[in-house]
Amino acid sequence: MQPxxxxxxxxxxxxxxxxxxxxxxxxxxxxxxxxCTEDVFLVAWRRFGDVPEGERExxxxxxxxxxxxxxxxxxxxxxNRLTRRLLGLGASLPEEPETQLIQRIEEQEVIDAxxxxxxxxxxxxxxxxxxxxxxxxxxxxxGCSAGAVDTRLHRAVRRIEKELAAxxxxxxxxxxxSTGDEKR
Amino acid sequence: xxxxxxxxERANPVPRVALSEDEFVDSAALxxxxxxxxxxxxxxxxxxxxxAAAAPSPWYRRPAVVALSAAVVVVIAIGAGALLFGGTDTPxxxxxxxxxxxxxxxxxxTTDVGSLPFDFATDDPCQxxxxxxxxxxxxxxxxxxxxxxxxxxxxxxxxxPDDFDTLTNLEVLxxxxxxxxxxxxxxxxxxxxxxxxxxxxLDPAIRVRNLSQGCVAYTVGVNAELLVDGHVExxxxxxxxLTDGDAxxxxxxxxxxxxxxxxxxxxxxxxxxxxxxE
Numbered sequence: 001m002q003p004x005x006x007x008x009x010x011x012x013x014x015x016x017x018x019x020x021x022x023x024x025x026x027x028x029x030x031x032x033x034x035x036c037t038e039d040v041f042l043v044a045w046r047r048f049g050d051v052p053e054g055e056r057e058x059x060x061x062x063x064x065x066x067x068x069x070x071x072x073x074x075x076x077x078x079x080n081r082l083t084r085r086l087l088g089l090g091a092s093l094p095e096e097p098e099t100q101l102i103q104r105i106e107e108q109e110v111i112d113a114x115x116x117x118x119x120x121x122x123x124x125x126x127x128x129x130x131x132x133x134x135x136x137x138x139x140x141x142x143g144c145s146a147g148a149v150d151t152r153l154h155r156a157v158r159r160i161e162k163e164l165a166a167x168x169x170x171x172x173x174x175x176x177x178s179t180g181d182e183k184r
Numbered sequence: 185x186x187x188x189x190x191x192x193e194r195a196n197p198v199p200r201v202a203l204s205e206d207e208f209v210d211s212a213a214l215x216x217x218x219x220x221x222x223x224x225x226x227x228x229x230x231x232x233x234x235x236a237a238a239a240p241s242p243w244y245r246r247p248a249v250v251a252l253s254a255a256v257v258v259v260i261a262i263g264a265g266a267l268l269f270g271g272t273d274t275p276x277x278x279x280x281x282x283x284x285x286x287x288x289x290x291x292x293x294t295t296d297v298g299s300l301p302f303d304f305a306t307d308d309p310c311q312x313x314x315x316x317x318x319x320x321x322x323x324x325x326x327x328x329x330x331x332x333x334x335x336x337x338x339x340x341x342x343x344x345p346d347d348f349d350t351l352t353n354l355e356v357l358x359x360x361x362x363x364x365x366x367x368x369x370x371x372x373x374x375x376x377x378x379x380x381x382x383x384x385x386l387d388p389a390i391r392v393r394n395l396s397q398g399c400v401a402y403t404v405g406v407n408a409e410l411l412v413d414g415h416v417e418x419x420x421x422x423x424x425x426l427t428d429g430d431a432x433x434x435x436x437x438x439x440x441x442x443x444x445x446x447x448x449x450x451x452x453x454x455x456x457x458x459x460x461x462e
Contacts, residue, residue, distance in 0.1 A: 013215055021209050022198040034214060041218045110195035129189060130196045161188040 004048035012051065013041055016061055019131075023065050026130050039068045062131065063141045066123065113163040121156040128153055313454065321457070325449035386452050387461045410451055412460040419454060 020040050024033030043064045044051055051057055114122055120142060127138045128149075135149040142149070202208055313321070326333035386392075391411045410419040455461050 010215070013218070014211075017211060017214060018203040018208060021214075022200075022203050025198045026196065034209075034217075037214065038218050038221060042222055045218075045222050106191070107195040110191050114192070114195075125192060129192045130198075132200070157188050157192070160192065164188065164191070 004045070009041075009045055009048065012044060012057065016058055017041070019058060020061050020065055023062060023131060024069065026126060027069055036065065036068050040064050043068070059133070059137045059140055062127070062133070066141060109164060110160065113160040116163060117156050117159060121152055121159075124149055124152050125156050125160075313457070317457070321450055321453045325446050325453060328449055329446050331446070386448055387455070389461050390452065390455060410455060412455060419451070419458070419460075 017037060021033055021037045024036045027033075028036065040061055044061065050060070052060055114125060117125065123142055124138055127133045127141060128135070133141075135153070136146040139146045139149045144152075323333040389412050452461070
């Protein structure tokens with residue numbers, strides 16, 4: 001356990017703020033990512049005695065980050081749903097900010113396929129391949145065993161693979177489909 | 185699969201190499217913003233208060249229908265008492281009538297279920313069950329408690345946020361209060377799971393472990409894990425509860441008012457279907 005001092009907190013921030021911000025930038029827009037990063041470090045300050053030392057501190061911060069993001073999304077969704085109901089429209093999610101960030105079609109298709117997984121599986125895939133965490137650490141963050149992470153990760157990748165292989169999901173097919181009307 | 189993994193890695197919006205670039209973030213400005221927010225709320229959060237258990241929500245924080253019901257019950261009780269003791273000539277010093285514990289009411293739970301805000305995410309049960317199975321389990325649980333089942337609520341498990349609109353009857357899957365370790369500022373998120381415990385009302389082989397609970401910003405997050413002796417897998421119920429909206433930021437108070445005995449039946453039924461208990 002680390003004593004909570006300004007210098008210790010600053011040290012934690014200096015070591016980890018880029019990784020925490022990157023976690024959010026991989027999942028939301030920049031303004032939200034900055035706000036969420038602030039939230040994470042505010043929690044870290046309040047609970048400084050609980051922040052583990054060494055490599056585990058990043059897992060702890062990711063765990064907090066996951067909750068912060070989930071809370072923010074639920075809050076956003078509720079607001080969005082209410083607004084749409086007031087307008088007499090059906091509920092829908094706010095547009096995922098990744099769609100604004102990823103321009104390349106091939107990458108966008110992967111993002112789309114990833115978005116069709118359950119929230120839990122999405123998080124496991126991102127933690128594994130974007131945050132590059134070992135499975136045991138992922139298990140600690142999402143609340144399941146490393147074995148369950150293995151299974152869910154394998155299943156998720158196979159599902160993404162299957163979706164990417166489906167007709168209409170190859171970049172050249174999408175391009176030709178989108179220009180088909182013009183050719184006719 | 186390897187090719188797919190490579191594509192997933194390439195699709196990373198923020199590759200690791202980007203983190204070291206100067207323009208990635210204005211670190212000093214971000215730190216200043218954090219410190220400003222921290223210091224503006226410092227008095228309320230400098231020390232973690234220790235509270236043994238979450239107090240139930242006071243009546244005035246409960247929905248109007250609950251408060252009204254409570255008032256009606258009190259009025260009826262007073263009236264009944266007046267009839268029983270005021271209307272009969274009970275001699276002074278005679279033995280008091282035997283006191284019997286009222287039978288637990290299953291309909292009370294239903295009232296509470298209906299009044300609770302939506303706070304449940306199915307992403308964990310949906311790892312194990314299809315929407316049809318979840319609907320069947322929930323329906324059976326309601327029937328077992330002698331309560332009219334809700335309409336089928338889980339229409340689709342994926343993508344999970346779409347379920348929000350259709351899950352208004354599944355608050356039964358909220359973790360029970362007894363599964364939570366509530367306090368004004370609870371134990372908080374931890375990667376060190378608390379010791380698992382048996383729970384009254386569930387099969388003795390089942391243990392409940394509260395993996396994480398914490399006030400994060402203005403919400404409460406709880407992962408209540410159901411474990412069974414001899415099984416590696418875990419069934420997790422996730423509960424996220426918006427407390428007082430933005431006002432909750434200042435109080436940082438955690439409410440644990442999701443209590444529903446039907447949820448016990450649902451949990452045990454799920455574990456039974458998984459074959460983890462006989």
